[in-house]
Amino acid sequence: MEQLIPIINKLQDVFNSIGVxxxxxxxxVVIGSQSSGKSSVLxxxxxxxxxPRGSGIVTRRPLxxxxxxxxxxxxxxPKQSEWGEFLHKPGQNFYDFTEIRAEIERETDxxxxxxxxISHTPINLKIYSPHVLNLTLVDLPGIxxxxxxxxxxxxxxxxxxxxxxxxxxxxAVIVAVTAANTDLSNSDALQLAREVDPEGNRTIxxxxxxxxxxxxxxxxxxxxxxxxxLRLGYIxxxxxxxxxxxxxxxxxxxxxxxxxxxxxxxxxxxxxxRCGTLYLSRTLNKILMNHIKETLPELKAKINRFG
Numbered sequence: 001m002e003q004l005i006p007i008i009n010k011l012q013d014v015f016n017s018i019g020v021x022x023x024x025x026x027x028x029v030v031i032g033s034q035s036s037g038k039s040s041v042l043x044x045x046x047x048x049x050x051x052p053r054g055s056g057i058v059t060r061r062p063l064x065x066x067x068x069x070x071x072x073x074x075x076x077x078p079k080q081s082e083w084g085e086f087l088h089k090p091g092q093n094f095y096d097f098t099e100i101r102a103e104i105e106r107e108t109d110x111x112x113x114x115x116x117x118i119s120h121t122p123i124n125l126k127i128y129s130p131h132v133l134n135l136t137l138v139d140l141p142g143i144x145x146x147x148x149x150x151x152x153x154x155x156x157x158x159x160x161x162x163x164x165x166x167x168x169x170x171x172a173v174i175v176a177v178t179a180a181n182t183d184l185s186n187s188d189a190l191q192l193a194r195e196v197d198p199e200g201n202r203t204i205x206x207x208x209x210x211x212x213x214x215x216x217x218x219x220x221x222x223x224x225x226x227x228x229x230l231r232l233g234y235i236x237x238x239x240x241x242x243x244x245x246x247x248x249x250x251x252x253x254x255x256x257x258x259x260x261x262x263x264x265x266x267x268x269x270x271x272x273x274r275c276g277t278l279y280l281s282r283t284l285n286k287i288l289m290n291h292i293k294e295t296l297p298e299l300k301a302k303i304n305r306f307g
Contacts, residue, residue, distance in 0.1 A: 028137050052108075218268075
């Protein structure tokens with residue numbers, strides 16, 4: 001079963017290299033508004049800071065993120081125990097994750113220029129690490145409502161169309177990231193997911209900022225799916241605050257604090273085992289493997305027709 005995800009990754013690399021997008025490969029697509037904490041969720045899953053940050057639209061091209069688990073003893077040098085590799089720079093290993101961030105920015109600017117426009121051309125990044133599970137995620141630009149600075153006036157429509165292009169594919173599992181301290185019924189991610197998955201059969205909700213909810217409120221009804229039901233359910237996570245990021249709080253320390261938050265909270269103690277980044281990673285890994293297994297016969301037939 002564990003080999004299913006690497007096989008799909010290889011197919012994805014081949015199709016991206018030759019510019020083929022006609023075969024609907026199983027994949028997990030991550031969507032959310034700019035303020036939802038989507039980037040922090042992805043960095044927590046990887047365990048490293050590697051995504052561009054700043055004001056306005058930071059993710060301006062789809063990022064196909066392939067996580068490859070390495071055995072802990074595969075490299076004795078801790079400085080070379082995990083690295084990144086871009087499809088557009090084959091054979092070049094990036095051991096410095098700040099350089100991975102810089103390369104994402106350079107490659108984004110190469111296609112879109114220095115302005116705030118977006119492009120449908122994906123960036124493919126593999127991260128090899130003993131600290132990740134085999135997983136493939138497609139990170140899309142955060143949904144925005146009002147153009148800022150030199151953003152195109154129709155930026156909201158452009159991003160929504162890009163998101164819909166990815167999540168409308170029947171083999172896409174949708175990860176809808178929403179801040180718990182906002183009204184769930186107004187979630188941009190869940191609204192877009194509902195357009196293509198009205199029954200909520202292939203959407204999983206991720207609730208961020210649970211620790212920032214107003215006093216007297218909690219996320220239990222949301223986590224239990226009593227507000228907007230989803231077949232795959234909801235998982236709560238705690239991201240680093242902006243202060244934590246500015247002060248460079250290590251992600252591993254933040255993940256320990258996340259575990260303590262859920263396990264020690266009188267409100268969330270009963271659901272603590274179904275919350276947190278580690279549970280999210282394991283759940284997505286299991287969902288993707290099962291999804292690939294279910295779609296293999298259809299996928300094989302499509303590839304044979306394509307060949």
